[in-house]
Amino acid sequence: MTTDLLERARHGDGQAFRELTDPYRHELHVHCYRMLGSLTDAEDMLQETLLAAWRGLAGFAGRASLRAWLYRIATNRCLNALRDAGRRRPPEPTPSFDPPEPTHRGDVTWLQPYPDRLLEQIAESTPGPEAGYHARETIELAFIAGLQHLPPRQAAVLVLRDVLGYSTADVADMLGTTPTVVKGALQRARAHLDRERRDRNPECLALPESPRERELSRRFADAFIAGDVDGILTLLTGDAWLAMPPAPHEYHGRAAVASMVTTFLTWRGRRGVRLIPTRANTQPAFGCYLTAPGETSGYPAGLLVLTVGQHRIRGITWFLHDDVPPRFALPDTTR
Incomplete structure (x- = not known):
């Protein structure tokens, strides 16, 4: 400057x-x-x-x-x-079919995916010495959702201090408070996110765009397009989950995920599915399109984002927002 x-x-x-x-x-x-x-x-x-x-x-x-x-x-x-x-909170969407009873009801229904193509536009910068998270983790869906469960000022302190690496004094100045208040808020925020961090164990995730991640993502796409529920289940961990923001429905465990996927496939009937690969929050993702029998055009049916572990897929987040395709440079229709 x-x-x-x-x-x-x-x-x-x-x-x-x-x-x-x-x-x-x-x-x-x-x-x-x-x-x-x-x-x-x-x-x-x-x-x-x-x-x-x-x-x-x-x-x-x-x-x-x-x-x-x-x-x-x-x-x-x-x-x-x-x-x-x-x-x-966005209005809960009215589903085109009657979904099975969810095992959980999520409370972060406003969560939206972030396109990796926008992340690539950020100039490389080294966070300050106080940063306590790897850059990839701080944009993953689980981390973003975890921040939403914190009181806003605690979330702000943790992001400024542990993600961006600003000093306690700098954060206090930014928020118009005292270093003592910042230290207390940071301690509480860290304790909360550390519990969630242990539960999701980010070290067990496959590396972005690694051969393992690509293989599991490809096999998932093949099974999903084919309507092969058993094929999908073999790719999931035993405690895998499926969430569907902005709907609060969440399905935890293979049986619950199978019930939801089966219901969708039954409703889909003879219509085909096309998946266009993309990436969201440093994770593999697919724009989902449905094609009517005898038609060549596919119409958007959300964005599937996979949380891929070292050996199996740990989670599926199926975003149902109508404005997903343009944000991810995906087509409005496919041919």
Whole structure:
């Protein structure tokens, strides 16, 4: 950041402002996504952050870096949104078929997938020495969902401290509180996420785009397209689960997953399935399309994201949001 560029931006030069902030745009988007769990809300908060930065640039004293100043604005905008509106829940979709009784009802129904193609636009940066998580883990669906179970300020402290590596003093300054408060919030947030971390054991996941991950993903796609329930079950761990946001339905265990998949296949009838591979949250994913008998066009039926372990698939998240295809550069229809 040059003094000349900053002064030009302060005097209303929009191009200078974009040159100042564009290097941080994508990572701020991911930050808002971590805080909110929703790609739609993250996009709104990113725009609010940049607008607030534009309007408040005259007050940027330069004591902290521009990056830290932008993170301060983004974090507090997210906290304001959560405080003012409460956790906004999307309407529960009306299924086209009668699903079996779920074994669980999820409470993070606003969770949305994050396209890997957007992650690739983030410049490589080294987090501060306080960072306590691997970069991949901090964008996986399980981690994002875990953050949503924390009180918002605890989530903010943990992300700023353990994901981005800001010091306790820096985080206290960003949130307008004291280091003592930050330490207490961080201790509680870590204890909660550590329990979830042990349960999901991220070390047991297959490496992204490894031969094992590719093999299990391919075999799953083949079985799903063929309607081979037994073939799908052989690929799952005994405690595998299937979740379907924004519906709260969750199915835990092979028998429950088999019941849901069988119900879907029965409802599908003679219609075909096409799966287009993509990636979400560093995990293998497939855009799902249904084709009517005798037709060549397929119409979107959600996005399947796989949580792949070292030996079997541990989870399936079937996102039913209508706006998935354009976000993942997937076609509206297939031919």
